[in-house]
Amino acid sequence: MKLRWIDTSRGLRVRVFEAGSGAPVVFFHGAGGFLADNPFLDLLARRYRVLAPEWPGFG
Structure with a gap:
């Protein structure tokens, strides 16, 4: 599983x-x-591209 960071519009x-x-x-x-x-x-990843964001405050 790959980890990356995204910046939201907020x-x-x-x-x-x-x-x-x-x-x-x-x-x-x-x-x-x-x-x-x-x-x-x-x-799920065997068949789909899974994107699993971590809610802010839970990481």
Whole structure:
């Protein structure tokens, strides 16, 4: 899984995990935060381009 940072139009810096190829799927984590080694993301990445942003304050 690749990690990159994006800057939003409101000046926030957001970490985004990216994996796979194909049609894009955006995965939003719950209140517990995000785990880069989430097995569900690996399954999605076999068929789709998965983009998983980390909500500000949860990283």
